[in-house]
Amino acid sequence: MSSQTSAPAKLDGAVLKIAGVVVLGAIMSILDVTVVSVALPTFADTFQASLAEVAWTMTGYTLALATVIPLTGWAADRFGTKRLYMAALLLFAAGSALCATADSISQLVAYRVLQGLGGGMLMPLGMTIMTKAAGPDRIGRLMAVLGIPMLLGPISGPILGGWLIDSYSWHWIFLINIPIGIAALIYAQIVLPKDNPEPSESFDFIGMLMLSPGLALFLYGVSTLPEEQSVTAPKVGIPMLVGALLVIGFVLYSFKPKHPLLDLRLLRNRNLTVASVTLSVFTVAFMGAGLLFPSYFLQIHGETTLHAGLLMAPQGIGAMLTMPIAGMLADKVPIGRTVPFALLLITAGFFAFTQVGPDTSYVLLCGSLFVMGLGMGGTMMPIMTSALRTLTSHEVARGSTLLNILQQIAGSVGGAVMSVILTAELNDSTPVPGLTGPTGAPVTEAGLAIGAQMDPAVAASVPDPSILERGLAFAADSFATTFMVGFVLTALTLIPALFLPRKREESHLLDDDKTAAPVILH
Structure with missing residues (x-):
């Protein structure tokens, strides 16, 4: 425990440099949720889609986040936090670039899912990197640093999104992530410590294969309800039923594995x-x-x-x-x-x-x-x-x-x-x-x-x-x-x-x- 007791009270320069990388990733991930919220009517008008269809640009992103969060801890142990963090940055930036090229609502939703897979890993990985660098006795100061993008996101996201759409086009709410992502990648390569991966517990792939498709199917059924006007319609009832059965199956199964x-x-x-x-x-x-x-x-x-x-x-x-x-x-x-x-x-x-x-x-x-x-x-x-x-x-x-x-x-x-x-x-x-x-x-x-x-x-x-x-x-x-x-x-x-x-x-x-x-x- 000497490493803990000897840690300096203040966040030193080395830790602050690492914090800079994490904050850049957090800004991209958090801003992307709030920036897109003001763009939903624009998407509906551009792609001639209903509000329920357009909502999938948010739903798909958050489902991807939910899917990837439990995978992150296992993958960080397996591949190393630096490698995985840089891979998440690259995936998020690539997903952003693809979102800007979408010419249909289904394409945009698919690219948002890809973007969410990267974005979902950025914050948990960033916290892991920071706690290792700062030590447990400085978690409060650490959260104060990472609290900046969490606090500013709800304020600046809608304003930034509105300005980009009004002054340029909706494509720029995604394109703006590319230069930030490139800067974060270069920064991460320079300042993050070298990986020393130590594989630990196994990952519950069976559980993931039940929960993620189950949620996606159930929400797809819910989202198509206004178009079909009936719960018994095949496009509504079948996905909702299959999705619900998969989620129930996951709940029953999740008590069996050692690491669900x-x-x-x-x-x-x-x-x-x-x-x-x-x-x-x-x-x-x-x-x-x-x-x-x-x-x-x-x-x-x-x-x-x-x-x-x-x-x-x-x-x-x-x-x-x-x-x-x-x-x-x-x-x-x-x-x-x-x-x-x-x-x-x-x-x-x-x-x-x-x-x-x-x-x-x-x-x-x-x-x-x-x-x-x-x-x-x-x-x-x-x-x-x-x-x-x-x-x-x-x-x-x-x-x-x-x-x-x-x-x-x-x-x-x-x-x-x-x-x-x-x-x-x-x-x-x-x-x-x-x-x-x-x-x-x-x-x-x-x-x-x-x-x-x-x-x-x-x-x-x-x-x-x-x-x-x-x-x-x-x-x-x-x-x-x-x-x-x-x-x-x-x-x-x-x-x-x-x-x-x-x-x-x-x-x-x-x-x-x-x-x-x-x-x-x-």
Whole structure:
């Protein structure tokens, strides 16, 4: 343990150089989630796709993240962290380049999956590299360094994405990753220490072959529901049924291997179970509906993508203010006494979006986003930290993997479900007589109004302005209904949150030679 006690208190130059590499990778990975969120309506317009289809650019990416996170620890031991980190950078940059060449929504989704396979490894590998370089006694300072891209991502991502789309084209939200990726590759080659791989536990390929296709099939079925209008339709029912059976099979199987893909045995720990349920419900509700906030500004208010990104900034600013405070409180006050209040803030802020119309005040909406951000900063990280604190040191890596994957799955489900609800609501709008879309389907008043908001030429071609007024009001109501579902689910998160620990727990995060595996927020 001398290596631990002799480690300098401050992060020295060598560690900061390594931190630079990790921060570059984190910036690419985290920004890519928030940058793309403002581009969804652009993708729908460019590729003539529905919102449910376009949502797969997010769903496919997060599913790829969930698939690759448990593989990362095993692969790092097998091949070495430096080699694997550079391979992840290369895969992410290559996926970004391919995304910029996509000429159909299916191609873009496929390339986003490839991009996600690289992006999913960047943060866990970066944390492994940093904890080895800094030592366990400097994890707090380390998280402060890596917290920078986590805090700035929700603020700068939508703004950067909006500016690139407005000033150049949607291709640049992907092309910008290429020079950053090249710089990070060169930087990593120079400063990262040489690998000394030590193969350890086996990887659960059987579990991966059940869980990943199972989730993908189930979500595909959910996402095609608005098009087919029936759960019994073959394109909906068959994928959902097969996917559900594969996931159930995985759950039953996962208790057998010594090193399963997801160690569900850890859920015997009450704190981890309560945290998992709370985070899963919250992520489905808030992250799913949150993807639609920029779409509301773009499609109902007719804002540019840059302005939509700027209007989302108050949420990130709110989170930036409370996250450091919540981190300090988590060490002193049981989270069962703080997190419910943070969830109440989110719920209160969310309510304004359930009442949106075509002319809802920006002061009200931005104020609501700021309040939600304040709650966000005091919710997710404290819950995760508290859950891991009660695990023994050899369980922490598996516990953080479980929480990471559950979060990615819940985000994917939330995005798909909210897109399905919104699309189904919009499809109920009155058809415009004599107008059909590129696929031959009738154009609805809501669809025409949204098109007019995003393209003045469409508005000029409509002879009866009352059609646009009715359509826009209906579209705003559709968003409000979807946000109401998210609001109710967010409010329901308070139920499991009441079971979070209200007394101080003894920490088991560190022992003589182990460090905690931090949970990564994407």
